[in-house]
Amino acid sequence: MSLTGLFLILFLIVHLTINFTVVFNDDGMLFGELVHMMESSPLIKVISYVLYLSILLHIIQAYLLYLQNRKAKGQKYKISTRANATFASKNMTLLGSLILIFLIIHLLDFFYGLKISHTLPEEALYDEVIHVYKKPGYVVLYTVSMIFLALHLSQGFQSAFQTLGLNHRKYTPIIKFLGLVYSIIIPLGFAIIPVYVYFFK
Amino acid sequence: MHMKLTLKIWRQEDKDSKGKFESYEVKINEHMSFLEMLDVLNQELIELKKDPVAFEHDCREGICGACGLVINGRPHGPLQGTTTCQLHMRHFKDGQTVWIEPYRAKAFPVIKDLVVDRSSFDRIVQAGGFISVGTGQAPDGNTIPIESDVVEKSMDAAACIGCGSCVAACPNGAAMLFTAAKVSHLGLLPQGKIEHHGRVATMVRQMDKEGFGNCSNIYACEAECPKEISVDTIAYLNRSYFGSTFMSDLSP
Amino acid sequence: MYLDANIPEGPLEEKWINYRSKMNLVAPNNKRRINIIVVGSGLAGASAAATLGELGYNVKCFTFHDSARRAHSIAAQGGINAAKNYQNDGDSVYRLFYDTIKGGDYRSREANVYRLAEVSTEIIDQCVAQGVPFAREYGGLLANRSFGGVQVSRTFYARGQTGQQLLLGAYQALARQTSLGTVQMYPRHEMLDLVVIDGKARGIIARNLLTGALERHAAHCVVMATGGYGNVYYLSTNAMGCNVTAAWRAVKRGALMANPCYVQIHPTCIPVSGDYQSKLTLMSESLRNDGRVWVPKKKEDVEAIRNGQLKPTQLSEEDRDYFLERRYPAFGNLVPRDVASRASKAMCDEGHGVNISGLAVYLDFADAIKRYGQSEAGSRGISSPDEDTIMRLGEGVIEKRYGNLFEMYEKITGEDPYKTPMKIYPAIHYTMGGLWVDYNLETNIPGLFALGECNFSDHGANRLGASALMQGLADGYFIIPYTIGQFLSGEIRTPAIDPDLSEFKEAERDTRTRLERLMNVNGSQSVESFHRRLGLTMWDFCGMSRSAEGLTNAKEVVRSLRDEFWNDVYVPGKSDQFNPELEKAARVADFMELGEMMIEDAKHREESCGGHFREEYQTGEGEALRNDDDFAYVAAWQWLDGKDSILHKEALHFDNVELKTRSYK
Structure with a gap:
């Protein structure tokens, strides 16, 4: 979980960097260039397969653990107050599942046309993005999903380090702080894009 | 100070039977420990020739690890860094309802009432x-x-x-x-x-x-x-x- | 009966070494065929079972707890003594021996105590190797602290949880042997009878506490490490489950109980707060280093304090009686446990006790806080500090020393001991008496051994602080593994004992009958209520101070209480199921008999020594008066159902120390 999670965390940075160029007022010039670069680089191709595998592993492992843990938990408490436990930490599977639903919609929107059915040519991607983000329902869906992602990341970031045993009296507080910053900035960045497009493009 | 509490205690005959919550009223003193409060309840039950509540305990000074109840949803109750035996009733309010459950985990099967393996x-x-x-x-x-x-x-x-x-x-x-x-x-x-x-x-x-x-x-x-x-x-x-x-x- | 202690010949310091070298051994191939039962899994039991397992014997270890780690050894706070002399302050095996003999008021066996001091050093090495996290100096070497009654620093400690850490060490050694298959654990099993065949201990009847089933377990010998009997007083610092049943069952089968009246009363415990109280909590002896013990001088102040109209902090210095400092100017608040306890009781008996029950004295840290605050302010360069600063700094120093104890006190009482003096009162803590054993730790029943607090051997009439852990581990790790060979070397031709022999069946039948009898009384009073009444009688008449008249009276009270118990006790549930009330009932029934024997012993011992204080035998100033001419012996009692117990004496010889009167004036 932790290794795949950390890889996905890295991926999100790259993903956001590219996406953010959508908001530039250059009619998608830079965005188009970056997309082209990603599509043509063999190295990126390899990494993308690692990414698919990571996502798949992350999901499968999550559900397997969920099932195991549910079995280990035994009977439910009548009164349950998990002290010290954040909402996100207790609901990682739920949050992950919601993100998965979003992911499927998201992939159907762009990835399917671009990579599988080839109905969406690379050059038309920018226009498609603008087109989709002009629909209010999509804007809401994207924004809300990013809240789920934020929560998921807020637990996942430092949790990955804990699971890998990377803790240290001096550095763990820094990791926790970075995790917080990351889990706010990345989803916020993703959420800004459709909102910006909807109102200003 | 004296206080009255309503206890909702998990009662389960043995490992295989289905348990349920029973309700009890106790009149106690705020200086009692949580386990002494259960002692008082058990004395009353025994006098009525009813089955006392089984719970595990031994040293009653927070070191043997025998005691452990889930009190209002929290193992060892509301006080930080304190075992059930060191928890005193002054941390509860007069008239309060207290839910008492055994530890719940598949690897800790219930033996009887609040006692687990x-x-x-x-x-x-x-x-x-x-x-x-x-x-x-x-x-x-x-x-x-x-x-x-x-x-x-x-x-x-x-x-x-x-x-x-x-x-x-x-x-x-x-x-x-x-x-x-x-x-x-x-x-x-x-x-x-x-x-x-x-x-x-x-x-x-x-x-x-x-x-x-x-x-x-x-x-x-x-x-x-x-x-x-x-x-x-x-x-x-x-x-x-x-x-x-x-x-x-x-x-x- | 002539009691032969089997003490080896030769000079004191060579007895154990020589004896060990010439002892009979059991060859490895024979060890595999020999079965040993160990009852109890505290420090003594776990260390013995693990070591005997390592040696190659087949060991079965029984405990009534759900896990070996719960034994009450776990609650020992202060530390463990060893004559390592790491502090270079003049400690030696002889000095530890001497301190222990003197601390025990010259009522213990020289040879046993010397051996204890000798092996003490090995215990520390063993525990360190097991991973016991003893406190260390900055240089990484083992740290020591000093304890009451001695002039050297020889106590090793792991915070305030030394007992826990030592027990976990032994528990882990036991776990290792369990995983290797040499020791078989029987948790939640209580020994309810001893099986004696042809005069030798050959097994036990144990009750599976989960199912209520009685089980017959046979072995070549039985080792008991079942702790002390302090719970005969109901209220004590012992755990709720501590009991005498296993040991008492051995007594009923003919083992002798030695010096049952020697009970240690610890002066600094949190007082009883009400009649619902189930146990007493010890506050470490170390508090008396900085706390001053006092009561109000005037009765009207006492009254006002009890009513809540007056706070102790409002009382002026001249209205306070610092009675330990007054009576014992040389030692002040640091007099030994028995002396401090008696003085507190005397003040309360005179009506100076400060809580509602009238049974508490103050332990005040205000002076210490002030003193430390001033010196701390000085060292920080604060000139003319105000009152608040001094108090704040002083509380900081006290917190560093006793923080966890103060926190525990506040948790239990709800009072802040930094702001108002602690209330303390003496409580039953440890029992020096126990099963009579010889130098081999073997009782008068061949093949039955007793270790740790369960036996009587090393502490005489009073135990010094940090010596209980030492004795438990000495017996288990370093003595019984050798001495048991003396018996077992004669048993190598004895085939495995058959648990279907008639003696086993008979013992099982006896046990079943006893339990059924308890179940069938079907009276009206709970076990707990009988236990409380027994405890109160024992405390009042066979506690901190005893008199012939009180003891005579108490014996009758206990006897009639026992009759009442067997006629009117009510035990709910059934005997063939998990039934904690039945467990308690069987234990209280045995306490009822033990109580009578303790009273008998206290009555016959017409002197005051250590924890045993007879009002008739005191000096003009109220100090204990020993009688070495008539009572320098071990009183070993034989129980007879329905009759008075019979006294057997083992004379004590002191060839290496001179008998002196303890004085702390």
């Missing part, structure tokens, strides 16, 4: 939670100097009383904090380093075999541990586990 902990220790030194083999105690900070850290983990509240608190029913505390206690000391990797592997294997869940870093265990053992021990266990799985070329 925690022998799985013993088996985890038997799987490697020791240093292999026979009586009489030891060199002089001062042969190996140990940094006092290291000993203090080891002692923080060794303070575990094996009560199982970490498992009870964990939504996953995991025994990571218990196992990690033992691994840290021994592994941090030079005497325990020799068997460290093997110990980690065998103890974790046994923990899984007993049917405990997996750690997903929720940290409810740390909050409920009466000895306030840190989840840093779990990170240490994880680090050691990777070490024993990927780095060590000895097969334990």
